[in-house]
Amino acid sequence: MRRATPLLCALVLLATLVTPATAQDGPGWLYVGLDGDIVAMRPDGTDQRNLTATADRWEDHPDVYDVSGRDVITQYQLIGEDGEPTRQGGMHYINPVTPGNDFDPLSGSFVAETYAPSWGFDTSRFFYSDGGDEIGAVYFFEGRAATIVANRGGANGYFDPDGTPSQTDRDEVLYTFTAGGRLGGLRLLNFGESPTDLLVAAGKYAAAGYGRYYADGDQVVFSCRISDGGPLQLCRSAPDQEGTGFAAIPTPVDAINAAVSPDGTRVAFRGTDGSVWVAGIDGSNPTQLVGAASGEGLDWGQEIPLRGGPTPEPPTPPEPEPPADPAPNTPLEPGGTDGDPTTTERAAFTDAGPYSTAVSQARYPSTSFAGEAAGPAYAILSRDDAFADSLAGSALSGDGPILFTPTDELAPDVADELTRVLPPGGTVYLLGGTAALAESVADAVSALGLTPERLSGPSRFETAVAVAREVIALGGSTDEVLVARGTGPADNPTAAWADSVTGGAYAAAARTPVVVTPSEDLHPAVEALVADTDATAVRLGGDAALSPAVEAALPGSRRIAGTDRADTAGAIATELLDYGVDGPRTALVLNGFADDGWIFGLAAAGLAADLGGALLVVGADTVPPATQALLSTCGDPQVEVLVLGWRTVIQDPVLEEIDRLDGGACG
Template sequence: MTSSRTRATGASVAAIAVALVAAVLVAVPASAAATGSIVFTRDHDVWIMAADDPSTARPVTTDGTAAAPYLFPSQDDQGRIVAVTGGEGGQVVRMDQEGTVLDGPFSVPGGNFQDLDVRAEGEVFTYTTYQSYQTPEGFVVAPTVDFAYADGRDPAPVANPAFDSADATYSTDRAFLIDYDDDSTPWVATYGPSGAALQNWFQPCTAPTQAGDDNLGCFPSMADVTTAQDRVVVALPGIAWVPVGSRLYVFEMTGPPPAAPTFSCEIVGPEPSFSDTRSFRNPEWSPDGSSLVWELVREGEEGTGSGELFMATGLDTDCEGGFAAAVSLGVGGSPDWSAAPLGAAPGEPTDPPTEPTDPPTEPLPPGAVPEPSPVDPTEPRGAFDGNPATTERVNVSDPIAMGLAISRARFADGAAGRVVLSRDDEFPDSLAGATLTADGPLLFTPTGQLHAGTRMEIQRVLPPGGTVHVLGGVNAVSEEVEAELTALGYVVDRLAGPSRVQTAIAVADRVRQVAPGTTAVALARAGGPADNPTAGWADSVTGGAWGAATGVPTLVTDTAALHPDVAAWLSANGIDRTVLFGGTAALSDAVAGAVPNPVRIAASERTGTAAAIAASLWQAADSGPRRFTIIDGFDPDGWAYGLAAAGMASDAGAPLLMVNGDVVPDPTAAMVTGCTEVDLALIGAGSVISHPAAVQLDELDTC
C-alpha cells in the first residue's frame, strides 16, 4: 500500500475528468476484483450494472418522473434494493433487481430525504432527512440521521435520531456519518441504531498532509469505510469562493474506530467557478475494499441522476495510481456498491444455495473415525465464492446478526431442514448444537423474547410444521419464546438437561435419530478456568464443524474425570470410537482411559488443536483450492461466530482455523501457507477479525 503524500494537482485531475466524460465505456479489468453490482439513478429511475461491466447497465424501474423521481437506491447483499420513491418528500420502497416491489411504499419519520443506505444483511437502513426543531436559539431546520427497518415495520425499536448530522453510510454493523456539532471542524463519526451513542472519530479537515488553502472551504459531505475497516474515503464539495476543487480524501486505518486513520492520497476535481461548480459525491467502496465508485455532479443537480459515475481500482496497492487510471461508468448518480451479483433473486443467498453433506447412512467399520465427504472446492458454497483469489468476509459483529447472515448465505426460502435456536449471550448450551446444523442454521435470540430478525429468518427458511430445536432449559430460552414459535406453526423440540453435560447428551440423542449410522462420538471439555473462560468453548467450536459434516455428536465432560452420565450414555449407545478434542489440560488422561478406543486430536494450545482437527479429520481437496473458515478463537463472542459457521464450513469442506486479534498463530499460518491455492472466509467484521490479521492471511497464501 502506498502512503505517498504527493497529490494530483487540480488542473491535472480536471483534465482527467473532462477526458473521462467522453470516454468509451469498457469492462473494468479483471485485476480490479470489481465483483458484485452497482445500483444508481439515471433519468429519474433506479438502474443497475455489473460492477465489472458497465455495458450491462439497465433500468430497474421505469415509472420515475422529474416530478416524482426515485432517489438514493441502496442494495443489500441479497439483491434487495431500498430506495426513495416520489422525490425527496416521498416514501421508501424495497424491490428486487427486476423492480418487483417486495415491501412498501412506506413512510418513516422525518422530512425531506437527503440520503439512504441499507445494511449489508438488509434488515435495517439508515437515512438522512431535513427536520425542524425548536431550540433555545429559535426554530431551526437541520439534517438528521435516523434508522428504520427495510421491510416497513414500526421503526421504533431501532430509531435513534442524531440531530445536526448527515449522510450516514453502512459499512459494518455501525454507520459512519458527518457530525456538524462543531461547524468549524466537522467530524467523521460512528453511530448505530437502538440508542447507540454517536462517537466522534476523526477530523478530516485537519489532516497535516493537505495544502493549507484547501481547508478554507473544508465541509465534508459524506464518508465511507471499507468492509474490512482498513480504509476510509471522505468527500468534500467544491467551493467557488476559495476557490478549491472538490476532493476525495483516502485515509488508511490501523484498526477500527477509535484508532485514528492516516492520510494516504487524494483526488481533486475541476476548479470551480460561481457559474460552474462540480463536486464528488457518494463515494462507495467495493466489497473487497480495493476499488471505489463515485459521482461527479454539478451544484444544484444533486440527486437528479444526471452526474457522471467514475470507478478507480487498485486503491489498496497504489492509491494515487488508482485514481489516475479511473474510468467512466457513464451518466448516473447516487451509486451504491453491493456484493450481490447482477441477477441475484430476492430472498435467495448471494451465492447459489447448497445441499448439505449427507451424514453416513450405513454403519462404519468398528473403530473407524468418520471423514467428511469431499466437496468440490471451486463450487460456491455459502460465503465461499469458489475463487481463491478473493477472501470472503461475513461482515457482522454480534451473535444474532452472525446467525442471520450465515443462514442467508446458505439457504434459499423454505430450504432448511430444521432450525437450531440458542441464547445469544452464553455458550454452555450451544456447545453440542453444531452437529445439528448440516441442513439447518444455528440462530440466536435473547432469553426472554424471540428476536424479531431471528423470527423473520425462521419464517423465511423453515416451512410451517418444521422443527425448531431449542438448546437449553427455560433459563436459557424462555417459555415465551417457545410459545411464540408454537403460535407460528412450528414444532418445538427443547433439548435440555440440568447442566450443559446433560444438554449435550440430549442433543446427542437427537443427532443419532436424525443422522443414524455412526458409532463414534466426540468429547470436549465442559468449561474453562475462571481466568480463561474462552478455553471452555474453543475445542468444541472447531470440532463442531467436523461434527456437522459427519453426523458425529459431541459430548462434554469435566476435565479431571469422565462425567457418570456421559459414561452411561457411551455404554448404552454402543460407541466404539471416541475422538477427544484437546490436550490433557482440556481432557485428562483419566478421561481418555475411561472411554472406548480414544483418539486424541490435540496440540499445546487451542489454535494448534484447531489446525490438528483440520489436518487429521478433514479430507484435503483433491484439486483446486483448499478452503478454511477463519474465526477469532479468543474473542468473547467467538463461540457464537464459530458455531454459527459450522454448518457453512460443513457445506464447503472448510474446517475452522483461528486467529488471535491481530496475530495469525503459527499453526494457522502453516495450514494456509504454500503454493496450493487457499480460499478463506473470515467470520466477523473488521472489529472481530482485524485488518492486520486479514492482510497476514492473504500474504501467507503465496509461493
C-alpha cells in the first residue's frame, strides 16, 4: 500500500496538524485525500468516488476553485520503483466531471515537493509551499514563473497558503508560520500596491495554523490551541489583526483540515488519525464519515454531476398533483347569515372578485330604483392583488359594496354586479391611481353607463386621506378619525393591514374615516386632515404599530390596542362597537395572518356593520385566545358566526372549535 512521505508524517507528529482546503459554494461534495487518492463523497459519507485511481502517484490536499466544483487542484508525488512516494512531484489539475481533461500545471522537475496547493484569485495562478527537508517558503505561481511570497529564515518557516476566493475584491494570501519548529500562527499578505503582512486574530490563541477562507472570503476557519497544552480544536474569525468575531469551535477529536460549507452552517474536518468528520459550524452534532485513514486535506464543493457514479436511472414521472380543493362559491344567505346561532356558516370563496360580489349580493339581495327597496348609494372598486389603496375604503362601505377587480380590466362578474346594484349614472369610486386601477377600468365603468370617480394620492397615505375627505363630504363623522399603520416589516407584511381592516366594521357602521400612516412618524397628510376636522384621533394598535412619535403628533388622541392583532381586533369590538361577552351577538371572522386576509375583511366590513357585528381574527387552523373569549358562551349558543373564506383559507378545525366555544358547558 502506498503511504505518505516521512516529511508529511513528521509534520503530523510535530504540529499535530494537516492541511485543510478552502470551503467553496455548494454543499454537494466533499473532496478528501484518502490513501493516496482524491476521493469525493457526499457530506454524509455516502456515494464515494475515486477521482485519481492511478498506480504512479500519491495525491493529497484537494483544493476546489470557488463555487463551481469543476476545477480541483491537488499536490502529488511520483511513486518510485520501491512503491514509495519520491521527492518528485508537482500540482495536478482534475476536472471531476469530464475524464481526460486533467493536466499538471507544475511538472515533476522541482527539486522539492510542491505542498498544499491553492488556487490564487483565478484559475491561472496558484500558491503552494516548498516542503524539502523542512517546511520553508510560500510561492506564488503565474504562467511559468514562481515568486517567493514568504521565505524561511533561521528557525522560522512558512507554509500552507490559501488565496482569497475570486468573487471577493481582495487579492490576499493566508498562510501559516512556525517558530523554532513548532506551530506559530496565521499571517495575511495583501498583494496591493502597498503590501501588508499581519498576524490574523493575534492574541486570541496560543498557537494556530492551516487557515482556510469561507466561500465569501469574509471569515477564516483554522486549527488552534486556545492555551498551551490545551486541545487542538477549530476556531474562526474575520481575517484581521483583531480577530473580529473570534469564536472557538469544540471538536470531539484533535481537529485538522477544516473546510466550511458554502452556506456557512457546517464545517468538515479531520482527526489527527485521518478520520473525516462533519459538524455544525458551532461544533454541534459531530458525525464521523470515515474512520482512521492515511491522507491529508479536504475541501467542499457544490452539487455537480460528478464522474465515476452509477448510471442514473431514468427519471420517475412525478406523481400527479392531487386535485385542488376548489371553492364552491356558494351564494351567501340574503342578509349574510341565516340568523341561527346554532350553525356556523362559511363564505365558501377563495378569489377576491367572486367573494366581493357575493357579499354585495347578500347585502343587497334585491334592488329597485323606484323606491321599493333600498339599494346602495354607490359602489367602491379596488384592485384585487394589493391592499395599499384599499385600506381606507371600509369607511365608505357602510353605504355601498366594495368590489375587487384586476388592475388592468373590469372583471365580468364585477361589471354584472355594478349594473345590477346601481342605477344608470350611479357613482363608482375607484380607489388609487392608474397604477392601482388602470384608466381602462374607468373607461369600462363609463361604458356601463355609470360614473367613475377616482380617489387617489401619490401614495397609500394620501389616497387614504382622499377617501377620508370624501367620507366627510358625504356626511361622515368629523368627531373621530381612525389612525392605523400602513406599512409592515419585511418579515411581517400582513401587519400593514391587520388593524385598519379589523377596524373596518366600526368605520362602516359609524361612517368614521380611516387613515394610515408610517409606523415611525405621522404622515403630514394625516396630520393636516386631523387639524382640518378637529377630530379626535383613535390610534389602532400598540407602539410597534404606531410609535410614541405618532402619539406625540396627535395630542388628545386615544389608543385602542391589544397584545397582538387578534387582541387588538377584540379591543376594537368591545371598546368601539360595544360588542358584549355574553348574550346574542354577531361575529365575522377572517384569517388575519394570511397574505390575502385583507380581501375578506374589507369586503365584509359593510356587512358586519349591517349586522351590528364585529370583525374578529383567527388563523388558518387556530382560534387565538382573545377571539376565543369573544366567541364563548355557556348553555345555548348565542353567537351568530360567519367564517370568511373557503377551507383553504380557514380550515374546518377552526369552525369546529367555534362550535365548541359557543354553547359550552356552564360552571
